[in-house]
Amino acid sequence: MVLALDRGCVLGCAVSIRSLLENADPHVPIRIHVICDGVGDTTRARLARSSQGAHPDAEMLFHDLDPGPVSGLTQSKLIPRSAYAKLLLDRLIPTSVSRLIFIDCDLLFERDAHVLWNTDLGERTVGATRNGGPEETRSHAERLHLPEPQYFNSGVLLVDLDRWRDLDVASRALGAARRFNTRLILHDQDALNVALACDWTPIDDLWNAWVILPDLDPEAPTVLHFMGAPKPWDADCDRPFVDRFYGYLDRTDFAGWRPWNPVGIGALLRRTRRRVPYLPGAVRLVRDRLSPPTP
Numbered sequence: 001m002v003l004a005l006d007r008g009c010v011l012g013c014a015v016s017i018r019s020l021l022e023n024a025d026p027h028v029p030i031r032i033h034v035i036c037d038g039v040g041d042t043t044r045a046r047l048a049r050s051s052q053g054a055h056p057d058a059e060m061l062f063h064d065l066d067p068g069p070v071s072g073l074t075q076s077k078l079i080p081r082s083a084y085a086k087l088l089l090d091r092l093i094p095t096s097v098s099r100l101i102f103i104d105c106d107l108l109f110e111r112d113a114h115v116l117w118n119t120d121l122g123e124r125t126v127g128a129t130r131n132g133g134p135e136e137t138r139s140h141a142e143r144l145h146l147p148e149p150q151y152f153n154s155g156v157l158l159v160d161l162d163r164w165r166d167l168d169v170a171s172r173a174l175g176a177a178r179r180f181n182t183r184l185i186l187h188d189q190d191a192l193n194v195a196l197a198c199d200w201t202p203i204d205d206l207w208n209a210w211v212i213l214p215d216l217d218p219e220a221p222t223v224l225h226f227m228g229a230p231k232p233w234d235a236d237c238d239r240p241f242v243d244r245f246y247g248y249l250d251r252t253d254f255a256g257w258r259p260w261n262p263v264g265i266g267a268l269l270r271r272t273r274r275r276v277p278y279l280p281g282a283v284r285l286v287r288d289r290l291s292p293p294t295p
Contacts, residue, residue, distance in 0.1 A: 001030060086188055
């Protein structure tokens with residue numbers, strides 16, 4: 001299992017890991033690789049303690065994200081630099097690893113990840129869920145000039161890492177990210193869809209169930225994805241399943257934490273901050289629009 005985080009999603013990472021371990025087969029060993037961007041030793045130690053007692057045979061390893069390969073790539077408040085770590089899996093994860101599951105830090109597992117790990121990829125590099133319905137898929141495919149109307153969500157990825165290395169997916173994805181740059185809307189996800197066009201296989205939507213879906217069965221064993229904003233740890237979050245998030249959080253080293261929100265002030269500040277434009281992105285967009293087109 002692989003996750004990537006910065007200081008803004010530590011709580012989400014703790015819950016993703018804790019829920020994954022509690023719902024995994026206790027007889028199958030799990031190794032978790034955590035790729036860190038600006039996350040210090042104290043926080044790493046708290047994340048390690050957060051997994052204790054959740055699984056009888058789990059190991060957690062930490063890696064640093066080298067910002068060099070992703071420098072200059074477009075970012076936003078919601079999608080930070082650490083999101084690009086998933087483009088560099090073959091460079092960050094040991095060569096002894098041939099298959100892995102990458103998960104975002106805003107997930108809550110209530111299924112056994114080992115079942116997903118054993119899924120047949122059918123000679124494809126990645127397994128993933130489709131990102132929305134036919135119209136949304138077609139829109140993304142046209143925007144990125146994909147050869148077929150197919151587009152996946154990168155919140156949960158089953159990866160044949162040997163094939164990934166052989167096809168040099170990292171270089172292809174980084175090239176796509178630099179080529180599209182400010183035209184990227186979903187950043188790392190867009191870049192991977194370009195690099196892996198027609199080279200992914202759909203997996204069951206229950207492995208990446210968006211909490212915003214109106215027909216989501218609360219009793220079904222799913223992997224809940226708190227995609228977009230607000231996140232469960234935001235003071236203004238009123239999404240479904242937030243109580244489950246805090247149920248798992250209270251079994252980690254962050255037990256008892258709740259967002260600061262006296263008389264609703266925290267929620268108001270969070271909503272206001274979210275509406276303020278992301279300054280580096282706005283400056284980059286204006287600069288690109290004013291620059292003459294490349295011949």
